[in-house]
Amino acid sequence: xxxxxxxxxSPTSTKKRDTAVYGKIHSVESFGSVDxxxxxFIIFMQGCNMRCQFCHxxxxxxxxxxxxxxxxxxxxxxxxxxxxxxxxxxxxxTVSGGEPLLQMDFLIDLFKRAKxxxxxxxxxxxxxxxxxxxxxxxxxxxxxxxxxxxxxDIKHIDVKGHQILTGHTNKNILEMxxxxxxxxxxxxxxxVLVPHRNDTDEYLAALDKFIKSxxxxxxxxxxxxxxxxxxxxxxxxxxxxxxxxxxxxxxRIENANQLLHTADYxxxxxxxx
Ligand code: SF4
Numbered sequence: 001x002x003x004x005x006x007x008x009x010s011p012t013s014t015k016k017r018d019t020a021v022y023g024k025i026h027s028v029e030s031f032g033s034v035d036x037x038x039x040x041f042i043i044f045m046q047g048c049n050m051r052c053q054f055c056h057x058x059x060x061x062x063x064x065x066x067x068x069x070x071x072x073x074x075x076x077x078x079x080x081x082x083x084x085x086x087x088x089x090x091x092x093x094t095v096s097g098g099e100p101l102l103q104m105d106f107l108i109d110l111f112k113r114a115k116x117x118x119x120x121x122x123x124x125x126x127x128x129x130x131x132x133x134x135x136x137x138x139x140x141x142x143x144x145x146x147x148x149x150x151x152x153d154i155k156h157i158d159v160k161g162h163q164i165l166t167g168h169t170n171k172n173i174l175e176m177x178x179x180x181x182x183x184x185x186x187x188x189x190x191x192v193l194v195p196h197r198n199d200t201d202e203y204l205a206a207l208d209k210f211i212k213s214x215x216x217x218x219x220x221x222x223x224x225x226x227x228x229x230x231x232x233x234x235x236x237x238x239x240x241x242x243x244x245x246x247x248x249x250x251x252r253i254e255n256a257n258q259l260l261h262t263a264d265y266x267x268x269x270x271x272x273x
Contacts, residue, residue: 020072023106026060026098028076030083036122036149036188037268038091041080043110048099050128051167052155053241054194056229060098073110077117084119092120094151101129104139111146120273124151128168130176148273149218150180150187156198157207165197174210181214186271188219193248193256195225204259211260218267222256224248 024046032042047063048055059065080093093114100107100123111121123143131137154173156162162170180187189211193199211217226247233240248256257263 020074021105021109022070022072023076023103023110024063024065024068025071025076026057026065026068028079031086032094035096035124035151036092036094037120037271037273038088039083039086040091040094040122041083041087042094042096042124043076043080045095045097045100045103045106047102048097048126048128049102049168050099050126050155052126052192053165053197054192054225056226056232057098058229058232058236058238063102073106073113076110077113077119080114080119081117087120090120092122092148094122094124096124096151099126099128101125101127101140104136104143108139108143108146111143115146120148121146122149122151123147124153126153126155126166127173127176128166130172130179132175144180144183144185147185149271150185151190152177152180152187153190153192154207154210155192157203157210158198161198161203165194177210177214181216184216186218186267187214187216188221188268189214189217190221190223191256191260192223192225193253194242194245195248195252196245197242199248199252199256201255201259204256208260217265218271220260220262220265222253222260222262224253 026044026046028044029042032040035042044060046060046065046068048061095107095110114121129136130140154177156165156170159170162168191207211220224247230240
C-alpha cells in the first residue's frame with residue numbers, strides 16, 4: 001500500500017511535495033553487506049502477506065503498524081545518497097521488507113529517481129504479490145525497467161510444503177521466477193534451509209531442477225534457518241511455530257549447497273550493471 005499526498009494533505013505542502021510518493025518504512029540499514037552487491041543502503045518496507053514459520057521480522061507484517069514511518073521516495077533517496085561514497089562501483093540501494101511489492105507506487109518512484117542518479121537498485125522480494133493481472137502486472141513491468149537486480153526468495157519448491165511453511169501457494173511465485181527469466185532480469189535465488197520443512201534431498205533436487213530451468217541466475221544462496229527472531233514472536237504475543245526445531249547442521253547446509261550446485265553460479269562476480 002502506498003500513501004499519496006492526497007491522503008496526507010498539509011496546508012504547507014508545496015507543488016513539489018504534491019508529486020511525492022510516500023511509503024511505509026519499517027527501518028533502514030546504512031551499511032548492508034549481504035543483500036546485494038557491494039555496500040548497500042537497505043530500506044525495509046512495512047507489510048507482508050506471507051506468514052513464514054521462520055520469519056525473524058514478524059513486526060514487519062502489518063502494513064498499518066503504528067510504528068512504521070511514512071517517508072517520501074525523495075527523502076529516502078536523499079538519505080541513502082549520504083552514504084554513496086561508501087558504495088564503490090558495485091553498491092547502491094536495496095529495498096527489502098516485509099514485502100516491498102506491496103508498495104508498488106513508492107518502489108517505482110524510488111527506483112526511477114535512483115536510476116536517474118546513477119544508483120544501483122536491488123529488490124529483495126518473496127514474490128507473493130506477483131500476478132499477471134492488472135494493474136499489478138503493468139506496474140511490475142515498469143518497476144523492472146528501473147531494477148538492476150532481484151534477490152528472489154524461494155521458500156519451498158513443493159506447493160503443499162510452501163503452503164505449510166508460509167501460509168501461501170508458490171504457484172505465482174514460480175511464475176514470477178519464470179517471467180524474470182524470460183525478460184533476462186538478473187536474480188540471486190535465496191533459499192532458507194529449514195529442517196523438517198524443506199531440507200530433504202527430494203525437495204532440494206526439485207528446487208535445483210527448477211533453478212536450472214531459469215536463464216538469469218547469477219547466484220544461488222542457502223541461508224540456514226536461525227532462531228534469532230523467535231523473541232519477536234513472543235513480544236507480539238504469538239506462539240513460535242518452529243519451537244524445538246534447531247538450525248540445520250553444517251552437514252545439512254553443505255548437502256544443500258551441493259544439491260543446489262550453488263558454487264556453479266558465478267555470474268554475480270562479473271555482472272556489470
Ligand atoms: S516473506 Fe519475509 S517478511 Fe514475509 S513472512 Fe516471510 S520471512 Fe517474514
